[in-house]
Amino acid sequence: MVVFCFLVDQTRKVNKAKPVAGSCSRCQRGASVAEIVTKTRFCSIPFYWRSCKAIVCTFCGATLKSYT
Numbered sequence: 001m002v003v004f005c006f007l008v009d010q011t012r013k014v015n016k017a018k019p020v021a022g023s024c025s026r027c028q029r030g031a032s033v034a035e036i037v038t039k040t041r042f043c044s045i046p047f048y049w050r051s052c053k054a055i056v057c058t059f060c061g062a063t064l065k066s067y068t
């Protein structure tokens with residue numbers, strides 16, 4: 001059932017970023033706390049999504065810390 005691999009895709013979207021104290025370990029720029037929504041689609045129909053909070057770098061996009 002190799003076909004399934006091509007029909008399933010996942011998108012990641014960052015919502016509501018707001019600045020937080022601290023800096024990125026990679027580029028030393030400002031970090032933000034954001035809500036990350038991960039959507040999994042099968043044949044373009046979303047069937048599973050979840051959101052989690054994470055501290056991400058606004059500059060390079062690195063995830064510094066995530067909360068489940």
Ligand SMILES: [Zn+2]
Pocket residue numbers: 024025026027028029057058059060061062
């Ligand atoms: Zn960074």
